[in-house]
Amino acid sequence: xxxxxxxxxxxxxxxxxxxxxxxxxxxxxxxxxxxxxxxxxxxxxxxxxxxxxxxxxxxxxxxxxxxxxxxxxxxxxxxxxxxxxxxxxxxxxxxxxxxxxxxxxxxxxxxxxxxxxxxxxxxxxxxxxxxxxxxxxxxxxxxxxxxxxxxxxxxxxxxxxxxxxxxxxx
Numbered sequence: 186x187x188x189x190x191x192x193x194x195x196x197x198x199x200x201x202x203x204x205x206x207x208x209x210x211x212x213x214x215x216x217x218x219x220x221x222x223x224x225x226x227x228x229x230x231x232x233x234x235x236x237x238x239x240x241x242x243x244x245x246x247x248x249x250x251x252x253x254x255x256x257x258x259x260x261x262x263x264x265x266x267x268x269x270x271x272x273x274x275x276x277x278x279x280x281x282x283x284x285x286x287x288x289x290x291x292x293x294x295x296x297x298x299x300x301x302x303x304x305x306x307x308x309x310x311x312x313x314x315x316x317x318x319x320x321x322x323x324x325x326x327x328x329x330x331x332x333x334x335x336x337x338x339x340x341x342x343x344x345x346x347x348x349x350x351x352x353x354x355x
Contacts, residue, residue: 186228194231202234205244205252205323212256212322215315217271219264226263253323275308282307295352302347306340 186194195203209230213223230248237247248255282304290296313336321329 186224186231191227191231194235197238198234199238199243202238202244206231206234208323209244209252209256211318212253213260215318215322216260217265218260219266220270222263226259256322278307278311279304295348298351298355299348302344302351306344310337310340 195206198206210227213227216223233247234244237243244252283300286296286299286303290299314333317329317333317336
């Protein structure tokens with residue numbers, strides 16, 4: 186299913202099932218899974234939820250009292266993303282980092298250092314985001330937002346500190 190179809194079908198879910206489905210999708214998205222298989226499972230779960238609601242069932246009735254455990258078990262059984270997918274994602278991060286740095290660079294003498302530092306810190310932030318998203322899925326917690334904000338702020342401060350440090354050394 187395409188994104189628009191999924192969003193339209195999610196509107197048919199009751200509030201509780203919609204929230205649980207979104208948490209399920211969040212957990213799936215933050216897991217190292219083959220993209221096609223991840224989308225296939227997402228679509229199947231949505232279909233089961235829609236059919237279950239017609240029978241008066243909710244997410245817990247269909248998938249157990251602990252949706253996080255169910256989702257974790259499901260993810261553990263699915264094929265992981267390929268090396269090609271991982272490299273493509275990493276290359277995309279690097280490309281975005283280069284575009285941001287080159288677009289905002291006023292001093293070309295430190296361009297290489299900027300790209301390296303920003304790419305490393307960008308990777309740390311993205312990795313942290315995926316880990317936190319997976320960890321806090323199915324938990325209604327503002328803590329995840331606060332921790333992610335802290336990681337982003339720390340990365341930004343570290344970027345400027347490290348940049349200043351390396352400029353003084355070189």
